[in-house]
Amino acid sequence: MRGLSYSLADRVLFDGLDLQVARGESVAVTGASGSGKSTLLSCVLGLIKPGEGTVAVTGTPTTGLSGKRMARVRSESIGMVFQFGELLPELTPVENVALAPLLSRTATTPSGDPKSEDPFVRAEGLLTDLGVPVRTATSRLSGGERQRTAVARALMNAPGLLLADEPTGALDADTRELVADLLFSLPRRHSCGLLVVTHDVTVAQRADRVLHLRHGRLTPADRASAPDEVRP
Numbered sequence: 231m232r233g234l235s236y237s238l239a240d241r242v243l244f245d246g247l248d249l250q251v252a253r254g255e256s257v258a259v260t261g262a263s264g265s266g267k268s269t270l271l272s273c274v275l276g277l278i279k280p281g282e283g284t285v286a287v288t289g290t291p292t293t294g295l296s297g298k299r300m301a302r303v304r305s306e307s308i309g310m311v312f313q314f315g316e317l318l319p320e321l322t323p324v325e326n327v328a329l330a331p332l333l334s335r336t337a338t339t340p341s342g343d344p345k346s347e348d349p350f351v352r353a354e355g356l357l358t359d360l361g362v363p364v365r366t367a368t369s370r371l372s373g374g375e376r377q378r379t380a381v382a383r384a385l386m387n388a389p390g391l392l393l394a395d396e397p398t399g400a401l402d403a404d405t406r407e408l409v410a411d412l413l414f415s416l417p418r419r420h421s422c423g424l425l426v427v428t429h430d431v432t433v434a435q436r437a438d439r440v441l442h443l444r445h446g447r448l449t450p451a452d453r454a455s456a457p458d459e460v461r462p
């Protein structure tokens with residue numbers, strides 16, 4: 231993201247913000263409630279158009295893309311982990327993970343060979359790798375198992391960029407540690423960039439870089455020592 235600016239009706243949210251996340255790297259963004267962390271991810275996902283500035287995902291400029299082409303960038307290049315997992319309880323864990331590529335028919339293997347691997351086989355492999363029981367109902371999974379299922383789903387398209395919005399926010403302390411360990415191991419294991427937004431400083435500190443969002447800009451967290459406030 232380069233020179234990103236975005237305003238709400240009553241205040242400036244981003245004011246010439248810059249951010250680059252490399253493959254193999256993890257970056258955590260912290261900031262006060264309402265500072266714009268989730269909105270930042272929405273700009274990367276192309277769900278919100280910035281007033282000024284540019285966004286590129288795995289080298290593809292996305293700022294001016296049509297909805298259809300942006301949807302393709304999302305399905306091919308981005309994986310997303312939400313705070314509450316957002317799994318469908320009616321489906322099995324394997325079905326939850328395989329669903330998006332089955333619907334969009336854009337599943338790729340890590341080597342980038344489209345459709346060369348059955349989504350169900352890949353989903354089961356990822357879940358097994360992440361320690362999720364595959365022969366159980368989704369509704370019976372523990373909180374940590376649900377989030378690991380959500381991580382497996384985000385990895386299905388072998389994304390160049392993983393986004394996570396408060397990925398441990400709904401977990402107890404022990405489970406949070408396990409899921410955070412897993413999440414921050416992904417950039418190196420899967421050769422993707424990881425951008426995490428979180429309130430949780432103990433989670434953020436695991437990232438290669440921690441940035442603080444304040445007054446519409448990102449600064450290294452250790453330099454952001456003044457108390458936070460949301461600027462009117």
Ligand SMILES: Nc1ncnc2c1ncn2[C@@H]1O[C@H](COP(=O)(O)OP(=O)(O)OP(=O)(O)O)[C@@H](O)[C@H]1O
Binds near residue numbers: 262
């Ligand atoms: N659809 C919307 N329309 C108008 N304003 C919005 C919309 N979505 C979010 N906002 C506002 O944008 C600001 C930033 O919201 P955002 O969710 O990005 O903050 P955040 O830093 O992620 O907050 P939190 O840590 O509480 O989740 C907030 O003031 C919020 O009320």
